[in-house]
Structures are given as structure tokens and as C-alpha cells.
Amino acid sequence: MVEQYHNYVNGSWTDAETGESFETEDPAAPAEIVAEYQDSGVKDAGEAVKAAADAQDEWADTPAPERGAILRATATILTDRKDELTKLLTREEGKTHAEAGGEVQRAIDIFYYYAEKTRDLGGSVKSASGPRTNLYTKNEPVGVVSLITPWNYPIAIPAWKLAPALATGNTVVLNPASVAPGVALEIFDALDEAGLPDGVANLVTGPGSTVGDAIINHDDVDAVSFTGSGEVGHMVYDQATDDGKRVQTELGGKNPTVVTDSADVEEAAEIVANGAFGVTGQACTACSRAIVDSEIYDEFVESVVAQAESIEIGPGDEYDMGPQVTESELEGTLEYIDVASNEGATLETGGGRPEGERFGDGYYVEPTVFSDVDNDYRIAQEEVFGPVLAVIEVDGFEDGLETANDISYGLSASIVTDDHTEAERFVREVEAGVAKVNDKTTGLELHVPFGGFKRSSSETWREQGDAGIDFYTIEKTVYDGF
Incomplete structure (x- = not known):
């Protein structure tokens, strides 16, 4: 009934x-x-x-x-x-x-x-x-x-x-x-x-x-x-x-997590994956750009790919990640995956609909990681609203902060670092309404203000x-x- x-x-x-x-x-x-x-x-x-x-x-x-x-x-x-x-x-x-x-x-x-x-x-x-x-x-x-x-x-x-x-x-x-x-x-x-x-x-x-x-x-x-x-x-x-x-x-948002060369790579990958793939990436505060220092870039990509591949997809009452909400949202995500590949980004994992009996006709998409992303690619500038992460290589903290701010959105941003000076400067200079240190971009306390900068609000x-x-x-x- x-x-x-x-x-x-x-x-x-x-x-x-x-x-x-x-x-x-x-x-x-x-x-x-x-x-x-x-x-x-x-x-x-x-x-x-x-x-x-x-x-x-x-x-x-x-x-x-x-x-x-x-x-x-x-x-x-x-x-x-x-x-x-x-x-x-x-x-x-x-x-x-x-x-x-x-x-x-x-x-x-x-x-x-x-x-x-x-x-x-x-x-x-x-x-x-x-x-x-x-x-x-x-x-x-x-x-x-x-x-x-x-x-x-x-x-x-x-x-x-x-x-x-x-x-x-x-x-x-x-x-x-x-x-x-x-x-x-x-x-x-x-x-x-x-x-x-x-x-x-x-x-x-x-x-x-x-x-x-x-x-x-x-x-x-x-x-x-x-x-x-x-x-x-x-x-x-x-x-x-x-x-x-x-x-x-x-x-909307196009939220970055900056990962500096002092960060614990495994911890950083877990933080980014939680922010990118939680709620199937369907959050305005989801992490969609990982901006990673070149010194640890390859190691980070390997680690975040492992995080993505460990996620079990299926109906929400039993698995780690559920479907996208509608067929049109799924189609939009798959279209952006095609766009990213055509722009020259490297598909590290995911990128399609999972196969298997439990998925049936559900609107499922695999957690997806792209490397070799330039910050001017559409996958780095436009809101996808699905479990898709663009990993961008930068040369040091200055380059990372500049890349984080080189976007028309400004909702949530985070940094993973063991350097207090970098953390304090990031909080001071990042152009976002929510700034986090050693934490994922998603997750909000109910008793503090929430809102964005630029096109996000x-x-x-x-x-x-x-x-x-x-x-x-x-x-x-x-x-x-x-």
C-alpha cells in the first residue's frame, strides 16, 4: 500500500x-x-x-x-x-x-x-x-x-x-x-x-x-x-x-581539501574520502577537489584510490554507500566523468555503474577518482554532486592555497597538515564560509553559523x-x- x-x-x-x-x-x-x-x-x-x-x-x-x-x-x-x-x-x-x-x-x-x-x-x-x-x-x-x-x-x-x-x-x-x-x-x-x-x-x-x-x-x-x-x-x-x-x-560548492607535504598520507586520504564519498557525494559541502603537494602526490593518489575501492555499494540499509537520488542525477554524474576523461584527466578508479545482482536498476555509480587534473578543467570548476574526486598536484603550500581559492564557489574548505603556521594561514586566507583543519569538508555543528562566500551564497x-x-x-x- x-x-x-x-x-x-x-x-x-x-x-x-x-x-x-x-x-x-x-x-x-x-x-x-x-x-x-x-x-x-x-x-x-x-x-x-x-x-x-x-x-x-x-x-x-x-x-x-x-x-x-x-x-x-x-x-x-x-x-x-x-x-x-x-x-x-x-x-x-x-x-x-x-x-x-x-x-x-x-x-x-x-x-x-x-x-x-x-x-x-x-x-x-x-x-x-x-x-x-x-x-x-x-x-x-x-x-x-x-x-x-x-x-x-x-x-x-x-x-x-x-x-x-x-x-x-x-x-x-x-x-x-x-x-x-x-x-x-x-x-x-x-x-x-x-x-x-x-x-x-x-x-x-x-x-x-x-x-x-x-x-x-x-x-x-x-x-x-x-x-x-x-x-x-x-x-x-x-x-x-x-x-x-x-x-x-x-x-552550491566545489570544496577543496589541501594536503601539505607534512600531512600523514593515510590519514589525509581517509579524511578526503569521507568528505568526497559520504552521502554518495550529494552534499553541497562534499570534497570534490583534493589539492596535494607534489612530494606526496603519488602516494596520496594510491591511498585515496584504496579508500574508494574499499567502499561497499548497495541498498542503504546494508551497505556503505547508497545510490544517487534520481536517474537524472546519475546521468549528470556519468556525463561529468566522460567530460573529465575527454579533458585529459586520468581515471584511477570507478567511473561507471557497478555490475551485480544487488544493484538491479538502481541509480548506483562507483566512487570515482581522477588524477592529473588541472584546476581549470570543468571537473575541477563545476559542481558534480556525485561521488567524484579530482586530485590536483601543486608545488607547495602557496600554490595549494592559491589553487583552493581559484574557484567561483566558496562554501567549505579544509587542510590536512602538521604545520601550525600553514593551518593558521589557511584559516585566515581561504575564501570559504567554513574552514576546517585536519577534518573533512562535510559535517556541521548546529549552533554555529553556516554559509558560503562568492557563488555559494x-x-x-x-x-x-x-x-x-x-x-x-x-x-x-x-x-x-x-
Whole structure:
């Protein structure tokens, strides 16, 4: 029996006005349908925004700790359902069971975190220049917020947008990516059970080109938070800012790990492989460029190839690396592999679809390593979004840092070195929103800001931690003469 999901609008589960629906498939076994969703239209989006606008004042006036209590209850409900959410995420997106479970736990932790932050929301007290005046600031919600989220972290990213928005008194409309929306809808089921008032949070499934566009451009929307591709994100930014809306976009990456001649080669190869091949390379922070000193280049290539070849591919409930999420994503990865070979890069391992009974018609691709890559090759400049690593040879630290920065993206970057001076200079000079030392490019703490430089972000507002609260609030200065 295929699970049937509905939109969540004004506290009710509703069918799309279009009367249409769409299905999602298991990327490990595409013939298996996972769930059915509403293929919504502009009218459905408008109803959701209206519900959010009607509920905004009352939600903003709700004491912040009371809002926090609902977020806390939501986290508890999600905790009770962690196993079933993990299975759903694996079936719909393709992550391994361990990766999916980690992502569900992150969403739970985010709701707990912002539930506690509601106790500390407020402003600051300042000294007035004159007598009999209390001078202070207070933080108020932005208003109605449109949230547009991608498929690659289908529960974590909705959580880290929803939780701070609701904690600070905003009402929201979420349009999740159609490839894997199930776990986002399960968040709303938990919010509903936790007692969230009608209209405060709304979810409408359907194409971003229709539903997403409608909730971005609606006159009652005050702010937009978007995570997705650079091409779409720049259009979203232009549309929203033309209407005077507050906008936050987090986009792609082409993330480097610089490996210096002082690094432990085996450790470096493990760090790079974990960053490149984890979640099947389908992370905006995935390591796609290993920039390696010539003194250890050959040894590193041999070691990282061994790491890649040790990964067991198969369905996410049993193996180390699952499939890509859709056939089109798989085709895109295979196309880039062909491009890299034609440009002159050397294919060291992988490069195709694995063969064997367990793979069936699943969207699997082998972990792939290219050596002899020039940094101006397309494989080194364009986001692949698959388990493909380009290894680039450089002559010393200076050359490595310059190569790391010679890119239009700037999301995450790391260095593997035993030299403190190199590490400190890398952190200071690398052009990336996240800089790591002796660690993989992936993996983020929820209580610190996240965002990129250059084409990886609008460079307006960061997400997560206190920065997440900043985006969803406006500061008012008050002169009180009583």
C-alpha cells in the first residue's frame, strides 16, 4: 500500500486544488513507489500564504517560552518516530541507514536547541543620554516567511529553517523538493500533534517553478530562505529582492581539501574520502577537489584510490554507500566523468555503474577518482554532486592555497597538515564560509553559523545558531520616557 500524503494548510491536511498528484520512487529499486503527494498549483500556494498571514499576529504575541514548548514537544515526537523516519528517508532519498539516522537525529537536535533558545530571546538595555528615559532594543519577527528546501538533506534543512523561524514568532510556508518530501511532511505531522496553532506552519508540495515561485512572489510574504542550486538561487534572490523582501540563499560548492607535504598520507586520504564519498557525494559541502603537494602526490593518489575501492555499494540499509537520488542525477554524474576523461584527466578508479545482482536498476555509480587534473578543467570548476574526486598536484603550500581559492564557489574548505603556521594561514586566507583543519569538508555543528562566500551564497544572512535567529528577527529601538 503506497502512503498518500496531503498538503498541510491552516492546521488541516488538504488535497491540492489541481486534483493532481505525483509519486516518489526508491532510488535503489526505481520500480518501487514510496509515496504519493499533492501536485499543487498557484491557488494552493496562495491559500497557504493567506493562512500564515492570518495567523502571524497571534503567533508573534505568543510568549516565546510557550512557542519553545511546542518545539520541544515536536522534538520529542520526532524522537519517538526516529526509526520509521530513518527508513522513510533511506527509501526515498537513498542515504545509508547510518547517514539517514544521523540526519534525523540532527533535525531532532535542532528543534531541541531552538526550543531552549526561546528562553533567551530579547534585546539589550542601553544607557540613555538624558534622565527619565529607558533606552532598550527588542527583537520582533520578520512576519511571513517562505522556505524552499532541497532533496539532499530532506529533514535536516527544513528543520534548521523551520525551528528558528517558529521560535522567533514568524509564520511559515514550506515548499520541499519533490524528489524526497516525505520526512518534511512528517515534521509537520509532529508539529500538529505538538499543538501548533492553525496557520502558523504550512506545507505545500509541488514544483518549485509553480509553488515555489508563487510563495516567493506573494505580496504577503516578508522573507525568503532558499537552499538549492546556484542557477535557481540567483533567480530567487533577484525576484525576492526586487519586491523588497529579506532573502537568504545557500547554494552550491566545489570544496577543496589541501594536503601539505607534512600531512600523514593515510590519514589525509581517509579524511578526503569521507568528505568526497559520504552521502554518495550529494552534499553541497562534499570534497570534490583534493589539492596535494607534489612530494606526496603519488602516494596520496594510491591511498585515496584504496579508500574508494574499499567502499561497499548497495541498498542503504546494508551497505556503505547508497545510490544517487534520481536517474537524472546519475546521468549528470556519468556525463561529468566522460567530460573529465575527454579533458585529459586520468581515471584511477570507478567511473561507471557497478555490475551485480544487488544493484538491479538502481541509480548506483562507483566512487570515482581522477588524477592529473588541472584546476581549470570543468571537473575541477563545476559542481558534480556525485561521488567524484579530482586530485590536483601543486608545488607547495602557496600554490595549494592559491589553487583552493581559484574557484567561483566558496562554501567549505579544509587542510590536512602538521604545520601550525600553514593551518593558521589557511584559516585566515581561504575564501570559504567554513574552514576546517585536519577534518573533512562535510559535517556541521548546529549552533554555529553556516554559509558560503562568492557563488555559494547570497552573502546576506547565515543559517543555524544565533545567526539563524538574526535572519528571522528585526531589531526595534525603544525610548521609554515613563
